[in-house]
Amino acid sequence: RKEVEQDPGPFNVPEGATVAFNCTYSNSASQSFFWYRQDCRKEPKLLMSVYSSGNEDGRFTAQLNRASQYISLLIRDSKLSDSATYLCAVSLFGGSYIPTFGRGTSLIVHP
Amino acid sequence: DADVTQTPRNRITKTGKRIMLECSQTKGHDRMYWYRQDPGLGLRLIYYSFDVKDINKGEISDGYSVSRQAQAKFSLSLESAIPNQTALYFCATSDPYSGTSGRDTTSTDTQYFGPGTRLTVL
Numbered sequence: 001r002k003e004v005e006q007d008p009g010p011f012n013v014p015e016g017a018t019v020a021f022n023c024t025y026s027n028s029a030s031q032s033f034f035w036y037r038q039d040c041r042k043e044p045k046l047l048m049s050v051y052s053s054g055n056e057d058g059r060f061t062a063q064l065n066r067a068s069q070y071i072s073l074l075i076r077d078s079k080l081s082d083s084a085t086y087l088c089a090v091s092l093f094g095g096s097y098i099p100t101f102g103r104g105t106s107l108i109v110h111p
Numbered sequence: 112d113a114d115v116t117q118t119p120r121n122r123i124t125k126t127g128k129r130i131m132l133e134c135s136q137t138k139g140h141d142r143m144y145w146y147r148q149d150p151g152l153g154l155r156l157i158y159y160s161f162d163v164k165d166i167n168k169g170e171i172s173d174g175y176s177v178s179r180q181a182q183a184k185f186s187l188s189l190e191s192a193i194p195n196q197t198a199l200y201f202c203a204t205s206d207p208y209s210g211t212s213g214r215d216t217t218s219t220d221t222q223y224f225g226p227g228t229r230l231t232v233l
Contacts (some may be wrong), residue, residue: 008151032220043201043224044154087154090221098144098169099220103153 004026004090006102013109014063017078024070025089033071036060038104044087048072055085078109117202117225124223125233132188132204132228135164138144142205143185144222145177146167147198154201192232 005024007090008104013019033050048055050071071090076080083108085106091099115136124130134143145157156169158177165176174196178186189196207220 034221036222041199041227041229043227044222045224046221049221089222098156098159099222101154103151 003100004102006086006088006105008103008105010106010108011070013078013107015078015109015111017109018074018076019078019107020072020074021086021107022070023090023102023105024068024073025090025100026069027090027092028066028069029092030069030090032089032091032099033062033064034089034099035073036089038085038087040084043083045099047086050096075107078107080109080111083109084106097105113226114202115198115202115204115225116127116165117228117229120226121229122177123231124192126191126193128192130230132187132189132200132202134185134187134225136183136185136202136204136223136225138204139182140204140206140207140223141182142207143179144186144203144205145175145187145232146201146203147171147196148201148227151200157187157200189230189232192230194232197209197230197232200230201225 009047035047036044038044050064059076063072068072085104087104088102089099091097118133125195141162144159146154155171160179176188202225203222
């Protein structure tokens, strides 16, 4: 089983739709969780960190489910500009631990 | 100005050539990383460095070497390039101790990526 897994998609949704992605991780000791956004041929950029209490930023909501070992990203009222690949990253806390990235989920928002 | 820069941005070379990709950062971070990204394979770690005197192999270091010339500079070399090293290469920096968030004592080890180098080996 891969350390961090994502459905590659693509998720093809109309503008205004609500869409959700999950990212599962295998190491139950993982402590840090992130969602990154990557536009085509560009570098990944942090979208949001995922805290144990969840995190909301405008139309974006991230949740952590430790029992089932996954994080989720919910996008409400999708915009054309949300079209991108969304990467999750998971790491152990601090120290010498390097985040492991998922392969990404592609989102296409159409008119 | 960008915090993390990479040069060159694009490079086409031939099999067997030596190539160096350079990365500079102005974020003052100690940690620097080199990744490659291939379609369908996501980001894979090549090498990482936690400070100037520290160099570590990542998941796919064979065929690559690195040099940490200063806190701000981390170079990746392909000693003898081969076609399957054709990929998009990203440099990144991070600062794992930048703080906590509210009640959550979580690492804020955000990765800051450079714009990437698109390398083609013919």
